[in-house]
Amino acid sequence: MKLIKCPTPEAVAQQAAQFVIERINAKPAAVLGLPTGGTPLGMYAELAKAVREKRVDMRDITTFNLDEYCGLPPGDPQSYDVFMRSNFYMPCGLNPPQSHIPNGNAADPDAEALAYDAAIRAAGGIDLQVLGIGHNGHIGFNEPGTPPDSRTQAVQLTDKTRQANARFFSTIDDVPTRAITMGIGTILEAREILLLVNGADKAEILAATLRGPVTPDNPASFLQNHPCVTVIADAAAMP
Ligand code: F6R
Numbered sequence: 001m002k003l004i005k006c007p008t009p010e011a012v013a014q015q016a017a018q019f020v021i022e023r024i025n026a027k028p029a030a031v032l033g034l035p036t037g038g039t040p041l042g043m044y045a046e047l048a049k050a051v052r053e054k055r056v057d058m059r060d061i062t063t064f065n066l067d068e069y070c071g072l073p074p075g076d077p078q079s080y081d082v083f084m085r086s087n088f089y090m091p092c093g094l095n096p097p098q099s100h101i102p103n104g105n106a107a108d109p110d111a112e113a114l115a116y117d118a119a120i121r122a123a124g125g126i127d128l129q130v131l132g133i134g135h136n137g138h139i140g141f142n143e144p145g146t147p148p149d150s151r152t153q154a155v156q157l158t159d160k161t162r163q164a165n166a167r168f169f170s171t172i173d174d175v176p177t178r179a180i181t182m183g184i185g186t187i188l189e190a191r192e193i194l195l196l197v198n199g200a201d202k203a204e205i206l207a208a209t210l211r212g213p214v215t216p217d218n219p220a221s222f223l224q225n226h227p228c229v230t231v232i233a234d235a236a237a238m239p
Helices: 009-026 041-052 080-092 109-122 159-168 184-188 200-211 219-225
Strands: 002-006 031-034 062-065 067-069 128-131 153-156 178-181 192-197 229-234
Touching: 002 009, 009 031, 009 041, 009 128, 009 192, 009 229, 041 080, 062 080, 062 109, 067 080, 109 153, 109 178, 184 219, 192 200, 192 219, 200 219, 200 229
Parallel strands: 002 229, 031 062, 031 128, 128 192, 192 229
Antiparallel strands: 067 178, 153 178
16 A cells, blocks of 8 residues: 655645546546545545636546435435535536435335446446545445445444444434445445545554454455555554
């Protein structure tokens, strides 16, 4: 894995945006896999700025988000669909046919998951998958114990993940218990992966991801098996 250490989260955001811009400029019809959460927010703001300044043209890209909660009403402010609309699709001028996110309210979540993997394949596969990481090593919502060949599927969220994400909800009881997530196998099929990590609270799991055993106990450790991974982390996460 290639490691890039930045002094601050703001520098991580700039480096990450530059990384994505270079890939899109090299391949204007690039297929991107994208995360939500706190970590990529700065990168999305930098990308929106780059679109406004005409340093990148996103008209021909296609995007697939990693995951979506199950059971939130359509338009719920905590849904990842609304997150992506507010922070990326609208500021970067993406139109609905370009951007994909699992439907967390699908009547048949298993069929939705199968169709999502098929749509990724039909788009030619993911050129660049951007990831964050959970404190327990989850990537997407692939919690510890998930096998490396898992496909997009409906999953149960762990208490640790629900507690970490409770900061976005009024109470922990409002945090959904299930989600649809790309599988680890789906993620590892991306031709290139960019992992973003900020904060001292992620230092331990990042060290385990880079140097620890490759094990389902830390789903992110499977990234060690991918031939083209870049990690951009701030100094607190990569001391
Ligand atoms: C979000 C996702 C998650 C987050 C992870 C880190 O789409 O797939 O794996 O990347 O939970 O979240 P933050 O960035 O909020 O610390």
